[in-house]
């Protein structure tokens with residue numbers, strides 16, 4: 001199939017551009033990521049670094065370990081102060097590295113009270129952070145998770 005081969009070349013070229021454009025070395029980690037995630041293996045599940053506001057969050061990914069340029073499902077569990085599943089919130093997840101990568105936001109949709117999911121793509125291998133913002137009425141809750149060791153290859 002000629003078109004498949006062409007697509008593969010385009011993807012390879014795009015990957016090379018992304019790698020060249022965002023200087024993968026030396027990886028300079030944030031202090032918070034260092035302290036909270038230093039002991040976790042490189043392919044550990046997302047580690048919560050910080051959480052502010054009235055809600056409690058935990059994050060999981062599929063596939064795990066995550067891969068570069070591969071559709072990834074983000075599942076966020078969100079609890080309201082009473083310990084019930086948070087319902088009716090608007091939740092976004094911003095993927096960031098320790099250098100400019102451009103905006104990479106996933107809007108999470110409520111599947112059931114307390115469970116929000118969305119699909120996104122890591123645009124580079126390496127260590128990322130997911131920044132969560134949950135809004136409901138006048139309340140806002142945030143959290144940051146370390147996502148280490150996103151595979152450079154698919």
Ligand SMILES: [Cu+2]
Pocket residue numbers: 022097099100101124
């Ligand atoms: Cu990068």
